[in-house]
Every structure is written in structure tokens, then in C-alpha cells.
Amino acid sequence: MSACLTTPPTFDQPLLIAAKPGNIKLKVTGTVFFDPSQTDVITQDGAKIPFVCTALTLSFTAVAGATYFLEILHGGIMSNSEGFLQEDCDNPVTLATLSSANTAARYQVVVAAAAPGGTAKASA
Amino acid sequence: MKSLLRLFAQLVLVAGPLAAQTPRSLAKHCPEELNAEVTRAAGKPTAELGAFLTFGGGADCMTALLLTQYSGTDSLLDRAQQVKAALQQNSSSGSGTSLVSKGLTSQVLSAAAEYGALAQTTSGQTVTLSGSLGGIPAALTRQALIDNCDGIRIPGALCASNATVNRLNRLSYTVAFNTGSTAQSVSGAAAATTPTSTAQVVTFNATTNTITSATGKFVILRGAAANIAATAAAIDKLGTKPMPTTQMTKAQKDSFVAMNNYDNMPAVKTWRSQTAAKILAAPPGDAANVWLQQADALLSAICPPNGPNPKCRATVLTQLGSYAVFVNSYKASVNAFVETLRKSPLLTLEYDYNRPASQPTNSTVRLVGQTVLGGWTLTGNGAVSVYDSTPSSAIPGASLLRDVQIAAEACYDFSKLKKSTLLGHSTASTAYYFQNQTSPAILNVTPGQPVTGVTITGLPATATQVYAQKGIISILQGKFTYSPGSSSISLPVSFTWSNRTELVTNPTWRGQVGISYDFDSLFGSSK
Numbered sequence: 001m002s003a004c005l006t007t008p009p010t011f012d013q014p015l016l017i018a019a020k021p022g023n024i025k026l027k028v029t030g031t032v033f034f035d036p037s038q039t040d041v042i043t044q045d046g047a048k049i050p051f052v053c054t055a056l057t058l059s060f061t062a063v064a065g066a067t068y069f070l071e072i073l074h075g076g077i078m079s080n081s082e083g084f085l086q087e088d089c090d091n092p093v094t095l096a097t098l099s100s101a102n103t104a105a106r107y108q109v110v111v112a113a114a115a116p117g118g119t120a121k122a123s124a
Numbered sequence: 125m126k127s128l129l130r131l132f133a134q135l136v137l138v139a140g141p142l143a144a145q146t147p148r149s150l151a152k153h154c155p156e157e158l159n160a161e162v163t164r165a166a167g168k169p170t171a172e173l174g175a176f177l178t179f180g181g182g183a184d185c186m187t188a189l190l191l192t193q194y195s196g197t198d199s200l201l202d203r204a205q206q207v208k209a210a211l212q213q214n215s216s217s218g219s220g221t222s223l224v225s226k227g228l229t230s231q232v233l234s235a236a237a238e239y240g241a242l243a244q245t246t247s248g249q250t251v252t253l254s255g256s257l258g259g260i261p262a263a264l265t266r267q268a269l270i271d272n273c274d275g276i277r278i279p280g281a282l283c284a285s286n287a288t289v290n291r292l293n294r295l296s297y298t299v300a301f302n303t304g305s306t307a308q309s310v311s312g313a314a315a316a317t318t319p320t321s322t323a324q325v326v327t328f329n330a331t332t333n334t335i336t337s338a339t340g341k342f343v344i345l346r347g348a349a350a351n352i353a354a355t356a357a358a359i360d361k362l363g364t365k366p367m368p369t370t371q372m373t374k375a376q377k378d379s380f381v382a383m384n385n386y387d388n389m390p391a392v393k394t395w396r397s398q399t400a401a402k403i404l405a406a407p408p409g410d411a412a413n414v415w416l417q418q419a420d421a422l423l424s425a426i427c428p429p430n431g432p433n434p435k436c437r438a439t440v441l442t443q444l445g446s447y448a449v450f451v452n453s454y455k456a457s458v459n460a461f462v463e464t465l466r467k468s469p470l471l472t473l474e475y476d477y478n479r480p481a482s483q484p485t486n487s488t489v490r491l492v493g494q495t496v497l498g499g500w501t502l503t504g505n506g507a508v509s510v511y512d513s514t515p516s517s518a519i520p521g522a523s524l525l526r527d528v529q530i531a532a533e534a535c536y537d538f539s540k541l542k543k544s545t546l547l548g549h550s551t552a553s554t555a556y557y558f559q560n561q562t563s564p565a566i567l568n569v570t571p572g573q574p575v576t577g578v579t580i581t582g583l584p585a586t587a588t589q590v591y592a593q594k595g596i597i598s599i600l601q602g603k604f605t606y607s608p609g610s611s612s613i614s615l616p617v618s619f620t621w622s623n624r625t626e627l628v629t630n631p632t633w634r635g636q637v638g639i640s641y642d643f644d645s646l647f648g649s650s651k
Contacts, residue, residue, distance in 0.1 A: 106381075
């Protein structure tokens with residue numbers, strides 16, 4: 001496990017996930033799964049970036065200063081399934097609720113710009 | 125095709141246990157989800173509650189909420205046709221692909237086949253139609269003719285829930301048609317014998333055998349549903365192949381993205397804050413009602429009544445309809461996928477209507493049970509077969525009861541061993557079949573026209589039926605299939621012994637050795 005790179009959204013910006021640069025691996029817990037062939041990670045221009053999506057994980061490399069959109073299509077094993085999107089890291093927190101009440105989700109990931117000296121600061 | 129479609133839909137709507145909808149009803153899981161978020165929020169405006177009130181995080185529920193403002197009362201089929209025309213999906217309106225082209229029943233079967241409610245396979249001269257009852261509402265949902273109760277419900281439409289489809293799927297059917305030249309045999313007899321005449325009057329008699337068998341199955345006890353681990357494993361096993369679910373079209377994707385842009389409108393942000401505050405201030409259990417009352421305000425936030433774009437509301441509703449059609453179909457396809465992962469039925473009742481060539485028709489009722497214990501799969505069944513008409517009294521010992529059957533099989537899967545061995549995914553099975561032929565097997569014969577594959581000598585010209593000896597039939601079979609490791613090659617070896625068959629009273633031994641290769645493995649690759 002590694003330190004978390006993401007910060008969960010807030011009520012004022014409920015679809016915005018702030019992140020630090022690096023390889024971000026997300027997971028869904030509960031009884032919900034991703035539809036890998038209909039899940040995308042795209043830039044603001046709509047271009048796809050390389051990512052790996054399985055039924056329960058989604059990982060991609062976040063570049064400093066970039067903004068991405070996670071376009072997630074998900075299903076559930078039951079009609080009232082519920083799952084939680086979390087980063088696969090130490091002490092993960094819930095970034096979003098993915099339930100069978102909804103099907104498609106679109107979250108924005110804003111990656112902090114690299115700070116002088118090589119460190120990055122996450123900001124919303 | 126339009127009238128055919130209407131007929132098919134009407135038949136299904138009359139027959140199916142579908143739920144009518146009140147004008148302001150919603151996707152039923154939205155209130156559940158909202159209540160869960162309110163409970164988790166504990167009086168504070170959380171990100172999850174905020175996301176529920178956006179298209180990016182709660183697209184289905186936001187769509188359902190806005191569609192309550194849709195005041196159209198078009199009939200179901202008109203609405204479906206509008207949706208289909210708008211989405212330019214009317215690709216199934218061609219003709220000439222159906223199995224049978226005339227007659228009411230064939231038209232319904234034809235439409236069902238074309239819309240995916242049943243499957244048609246052809247092997248040699250036999251065409252087999254098969255399907256399950258749930259396939260019909262599922263096909264209607266995929267074609268946007270009805271809504272999915274578990275998806276987004278459009279006011280004025282009927283819907284079928286995934287649970288209803290799953291219940292209907294307990295009943296399945298198979299009908300086999302003989303389309304070959306043997307489907308009808310014609311025999312003739314001269315009316316008079318006048319040897320000198322060059323022309324004779326002949327009376328013809330035709331025997332048709334178009335339907336060779338029909339089977340209906342009802343699953344009494346279903347196997348366990350797949351859990352999330354088994355479902356995820358099945359998805360990941362697909363590799364780069366897409367899940368067998370409805371794919372979002374470009375137009376639907378564009379609608380979804382356009383809807384997401386509304387989230388950033390200042391008026392919509394204000395609506396979100398006000399709605400969240402009202403929901404959190406509502407009495408316990410009243411959150412969904414408060415949310416529902418905010419639908420008009422949301423539509424006004426997106427499309428102000430006196431705004432600059434007079435077509436705004438129409439544009440929004442088109443986007444909502446496009447997304448709703450996708451969601452309803454997608455959820456039906458996800459449900460179908462998950463159901464395919466369900467374990468084998470535990471108890472099944474089966475009815476077979478058999479019309480074998482040159483034999484009297486008979487019916488068989490069979491009860492099939494199966495259970496899995498570790499690596500063992502144990503299957504047992506019992507059946508009773510009866511003739512559909514009383515056999516001729518000229519056949520000694522013949523009665524309506526044709527035979528009684530009992531069978532049992534035990535199969536072991538070596539891949540279930542705790543330690544992997546050289547046996548890999550090999551399986552070993554043994555089976556025993558018992559049949560008490562209480563009434564002789566009967567063959568219908570026509571003088572001068574022998575039964576295909578059977579040679580009978582010394583038969584009187586007046587004979588119309590022949591029969592075999594009744595008695596006990598025992599069949600024992602053992603089979604071992606060697607499938608090493610993850611190889612796609614398997615080597616089955618089997619032997620079969622029987623003391624007799626229905627017609628032949630001599631014991632028989634048979635051995636079989638084969639080799640098979642799973643070509644699907646060539647096309648499936650891991651990521």
C-alpha cells in the first residue's frame with residue numbers, strides 16, 4: 001500500500017476529486033462493478049489517456065497540472081446494489097457513492113501542479 | 125412491420141405481469157438512495173448528497189426527476205416509435221428474415237425472434253426455436269417499447285422489472301421443426317384394380333410431422349446467484365472483449381455529456397444548495413417527497429420560462445429521453461449477464477411432447493434435481509412417459525403408460541482440489557440410467573414403404589404397426605475428460621454398456637475416445 005494521492009469532493013464541488021501527481025489506483029467496494037469496456041479516462045479535450053480498468057479497479061497516471069474526467073459506467077449484482085469508490089491506498093476514504101440507482105458517472109480529477117522543488121500540492 | 129410490432133407488443137402487454145405507472149412515479153431506487161445519503165449525511169450537506177443532486181453523480185435520478193415534468197400522454201407505441209425515430213435505431217424494420225412468413229402464430233414468433241425474445245438454430249433438416257418467457261419483456265425493454273422498472277420510468281409508460289423478467293425466465297421452451305422432405309409422407313392406394321386400364325384412381329393419405337418435439341421447463345428451485353467476486357472474475361475473464369451489455373451510442377453519450385454541463389450552471393448550483401437544505405430540514409422519511417417537489421424548480425433553473433432559447437425544454441427532454449432509453453436497456457442487459465452467472469437450477473420440472481418419426485406421439489414429465497458438494501456435482505431425475513393415445517388392443521401388454529425412467533449421475537471436477545495437480549480441470553463422471561419399458565415400443569409402418577433405417581422382413585401387407593419386447597433397460601456410462609492445466613485441449617474417453625435398447629434386445633458395449641479444442645481461447649486475450 002502507499003499514501004493516498006486523492007482528496008474526496010466537497011458539497012460545493014461534489015464531482016471534483018483533487019489529486020497529487022502519480023499513479024492513481026481506484027477501487028470500488030460493495031456489490032457494484034465497473035463496465036470496463038464503457039469506462040474511460042479522458043482529458044479536458046476529450047482525448048483518452050492510457051488507463052487500466054477491471055471489474056473492480058481503475059488506474060491511470062495523473063500528470064501534474066492536468067485535469068481528467070472519469071467517465072464510469074457501472075452495474076450491480078442486485079437491483080439495489082451499492083458501492084463506494086475509493087483509492088486503493090493506506091486509510092482510503094470514500095470519493096463517491098456508486099449505486100444501482102444510477103448508471104453513468106462523470107467525475108473530474110484535478111491534479112495539482114508540480115511545486116518548485118519537485119513536490120506537488122493538491123488543490124480544488 | 126408496424127402492425128406486426130403493435131400486435132406483438134399488445135400480446136405481451138396483455139400476458140405479462142407488468143406494472144402500470146402513475147404520472148409522477150420515479151425510478152424506485154432513487155428514493156432509497158436519497159434516504160441512504162440523508163442518513164449518512166446526519167444533517168450536514170455532504171459531497172455524496174451533493175453528487176446525488178448532479179447529473180455527473182446522479183444522472184439516472186436527475187433524469188427521472190426531470191421527466192416527471194414531461195406532460196405528454198402519448199400511447200406507449202407512439203412514444204416508442206418517437207424515441208426510435210429520434211435515435212435512428214429502426215434497424216430491425218427489414219423483412220424476409222423470419223422463419224415462417226404466414227399465419228398469426230408464426231408472425232408473433234417471427235417478431236419475437238427478430239426482437240431477440242427467442243433464439244433460432246438450424247441443424248441439418250431440424251430448425252429449433254428456443255427461449256424463455258422472460259425473453260419477451262426483456263426484448264421489449266431493449267427495443268424501448270416498454271420501460272425498465274429498475275431504470276428510468278417515463279410517465280405514461282408500462283414497465284417490467286428485472287425481478288419480473290427473472291421470474292418469467294424460470295419458464296423456458298424449445299420447439300423443434302422438421303423442415304426436411306421427411307416432414308410429410310404421402311402414400312396412396314388404388315381405388316379399383318383394373319389391370320387393363322392405363323389410368324387409375326388413387327386415394328392419397330398424407331402424414332405430416334413438422335413439429336418433432338416441444339419441451340417446456342420450469343425451474344422450481346433456482347441455484348444461488350453470483351456474488352460480486354464471481355461476477356468480477358467473469359468480467360475480467362472477458363479480457364478485451366466487451367461485456368455483453370447494451371453499448372452507449374454516440375448520440376446517447378453526447379446527451380449524457382450535455383446533461384453534465386448543466387451541473388455547472390449558476391442557477392443549477394443554487395438549486396442544488398436550496399434542495400439539499402430543504403431535504404436535510406425535512407422530517408425523517410420525507411426527503412424523497414421534498415426532492416420530488418423540486419423538479420419544476422430544476423427545469424426552470426436549466427430552462428428559465430422566459431429564457432433566450434424557446435426550444436430549451438424540448439432539447440433537454442430529448443436528451444433525457446435518449447439517456448433514459450439507454451439506461452433501461454443497459455440495466456436489462458446487466459441483469460441478464462448477472463443471471464447467466466447464477467449456479468445451475470436445483471430442481472426443475474420438465475415436460476416433453478415427442479413426435480418421433482414413425483412412432484406414436486408420447487409425452488414425458490420429468491423432475492430433475494442437482495446439487496453441488498465440493499467438487500462433486502450430483503444429478504438425479506425421474507420421469508414418466510405416456511402415449512398420447514391408447515395403443516391398439518392388438519399389441520399384447522400395451523397401455524397408455526409407455527415407460528418409467530430413473531437416472532443418476534455423479535461428476536467430479538479435479539480443479540476443485542486444494543492443490544493443483546497434473547489433472548488440471550479434468551473431470552470424471554459416472555451415470556446409470558434405468559428404464560422400465562412397461563409398454564412395448566411401437567413403430568408405425570406403411571406397407572411397401574419401410575421405416576427409414578429399419579428393415580423389416582416377412583411383414584404381412586395388412587400390418588400398420590410393429591412392436592418390440594417390453595422389459596427393463598439398464599445403461600451404465602463412465603467418462604473421463606483429461607484437461608491439463610489451463611490448456612484449451614481436452615481428451616474425453618468414455619464407455620457405455622446397455623443390456624438392451626427399446627428395439628434391440630441384445631446387450632451392447634461402446635467405447636469412445638476423442639479430442640476437442642476450445643477455439644474461443646484463440647480470440648480471448650488478457651489485458
